[in-house]
Amino acid sequence: MSVFPIILSQTKFTHRDGVKYPIEERALQFGDGVYEVIRIYNGQYYLLKEHVDRLFRSAEAIKIQLSSSKEEITDQLLELLKRNNIDGDAKVYLQVSRGSAPRDHIFPQDVSPNIYAYAQELPRNLSKLENGVHVITQRDVRWENCYIKSLNLLPNVLAKQEASEKGCFEAILHKDGLVTECSSSNVYLVKDGKIYTHPATRNILHGCVRLRVEQFAEDLNIPFIEEAFTLDDIAEADELFLSSSTSEIMPIINVNGKQVSNGKPQIITRKLQDAYEKDANITENKITV
Incomplete structure (x- = not known):
C-alpha cells in the first residue's frame, strides 16, 4: 500500500520526504495525542463528519485544544485528496498531538498542537x-x-x-x-x-x-x-x-x-x-x- 506524496503538516501541504519532526514531539515520547483513520471510496470520503467529530471528542477528553475548527480540518482533508489526485480506494491517517516541547510529564504551556495527515492506497479486501x-x-x-x-x-x-x-x-x-x-x-x-x-x-x-x-x-x-x-x-x-x-x-x-x-x-x-x-x-x- 503506497503512501501518496503530498501530506498535510500543520495547515500546509508539503512532500512527505521534506517533513521532519523534533525529537521532543509529545506523540513520540508520551503517545500524547489522538488520531483517526478515514476510509475513501472512489476518491470520496466515507463518514468524514463522524470521524472529525470523534477527533474533537478525543482531543477534548485529553485536554488538547485544537487550533483549527472542524470546518477548517474538513476543508484541509478534502484538499489533501485533491492535491494527491485520489480517485480510487484509499485511507487517510490523521493525527493530532499536544505539540513539541522539552520532555516533561506536565503539559507544556503556550505550545500549539501538531497536526498532520497523509493518504495511502487501500483496495477493498x-x-x-x-x-x-x-x-x-x-x-x-x-x-x-x-x-x-x-x-x-x-x-x-x-x-x-x-x-x-x-x-x-x-x-x-x-x-x-x-x-x-x-x-x-x-x-x-x-x-x-x-x-x-x-x-x-x-x-x-x-x-x-x-x-x-x-x-x-x-x-x-x-x-x-x-x-x-x-x-x-x-x-x-x-x-x-x-x-x-x-x-x-x-x-x-x-x-x-x-x-x-x-x-x-x-x-x-x-x-x-x-x-x-x-x-x-x-x-x-x-x-x-
Whole structure:
C-alpha cells in the first residue's frame, strides 16, 4: 500500500520526504495525542463528519485544544485528496498531538498542537469480506478510557500481533470472559435473528462504522441489542462479525480454531454488508456471494 506524496503538516501541504519532526514531539515520547483513520471510496470520503467529530471528542477528553475548527480540518482533508489526485480506494491517517516541547510529564504551556495527515492506497479486501476470517481471543488488558482514540495502542498492537502469528485476522478482547471489542475493531454476535454488541461505554471505542451498523439494523428491522456477550456465548452464535473503517463489515467464521455455525458468512452479515456498500456508494469491486 503506497503512501501518496503530498501530506498535510500543520495547515500546509508539503512532500512527505521534506517533513521532519523534533525529537521532543509529545506523540513520540508520551503517545500524547489522538488520531483517526478515514476510509475513501472512489476518491470520496466515507463518514468524514463522524470521524472529525470523534477527533474533537478525543482531543477534548485529553485536554488538547485544537487550533483549527472542524470546518477548517474538513476543508484541509478534502484538499489533501485533491492535491494527491485520489480517485480510487484509499485511507487517510490523521493525527493530532499536544505539540513539541522539552520532555516533561506536565503539559507544556503556550505550545500549539501538531497536526498532520497523509493518504495511502487501500483496495477493498474482497476475498476476506466474501469468505470471512479467523480470529483468536485475548484478555483485554487496556486502560479504562478506550472510548478515546488515543495513540497509546501497545496492548492493541500486541494482541493483533499474536493473532497474526497464529494466522488469524483479529483478536477478540474480553474482561473475565465478557467480550468488549477487538484489537482494532468492534465485534458483534448474532443469535436468533438479533445482533448483540458491547454497549458504547468508556471500555470500547465508539466506532463510526458501529454507528452505521446500528442504523442498518434499524432499517432492516433487525434488533440491535447493546448488551455484552461472553466467550461462552460465541460457541452458540449463529453469526459473528466485526466492523471498522478499514475492515468494513467482516464476517468471522472461526474463533480459536473452532468453526462459527457452519463456517460460512450468514444472512444477517450479508444484509449488513449490502447496506454498507449502498451507504458508501460502492458501485465497483463489490462483494459477490
